[in-house]
Amino acid sequence: MPNSSRKTIFTTISIDQETAALVEKICKRYSLKKSEVVKLAFGYIDKARINPSEAPESVKSELAKINKRQDDIIRFIRHYEEEQLNPMIRATNSIALRFDAIGKTLETLILSQLETSQERQTAVLKKLSEQFGNHADVINNQSKQINALYQIHQRDYKKLLRLIQLYSELSACGVMDSKRKENLKVEINKLINT
Numbered sequence: 001m002p003n004s005s006r007k008t009i010f011t012t013i014s015i016d017q018e019t020a021a022l023v024e025k026i027c028k029r030y031s032l033k034k035s036e037v038v039k040l041a042f043g044y045i046d047k048a049r050i051n052p053s054e055a056p057e058s059v060k061s062e063l064a065k066i067n068k069r070q071d072d073i074i075r076f077i078r079h080y081e082e083e084q085l086n087p088m089i090r091a092t093n094s095i096a097l098r099f100d101a102i103g104k105t106l107e108t109l110i111l112s113q114l115e116t117s118q119e120r121q122t123a124v125l126k127k128l129s130e131q132f133g134n135h136a137d138v139i140n141n142q143s144k145q146i147n148a149l150y151q152i153h154q155r156d157y158k159k160l161l162r163l164i165q166l167y168s169e170l171s172a173c174g175v176m177d178s179k180r181k182e183n184l185k186v187e188i189n190k191l192i193n194t
Helices: 016-030 034-047 059-131 134-174 178-193
Strands: none
Touching: 016 034, 034 178, 134 178
């Protein structure tokens, strides 16, 4: 009487001696039963979509295909760098140099104007101090305002230099640095909005 609890129905297949020896060898190597080896082998063939009637290509030819594909990708990246990134980097560097020159010119102009303004204020203050000795508070307030303006200029100049540096870093990022690019863009927006 057949066992009613068993739900798997087994069938038999015939194989030649050479194949039987191979199955035995695999069974011993991996400590599996013959039915398990056959089941796993057919599962692998099905999952990998391997056609058993076609001879597999050699490992060397498959590696050659992979290497060719990698070479194609590398060539594309190099071409993209030459055609897109390098001109962009050169343009950004040119802009950064212009910003630096403009910043230095503005700093020189502002410092000369501050110096001229301070000289004028000193002359006025001398006249005022000769005539009005009690106006020292007014003089101190003007000096504080000048220093505050100078501090604001210094802060803005440092902010401009930082923006230039961030733009340079952004332009120097490679194709694969998208996370770094996004971080730099956020930092630039944050710096501009402050």
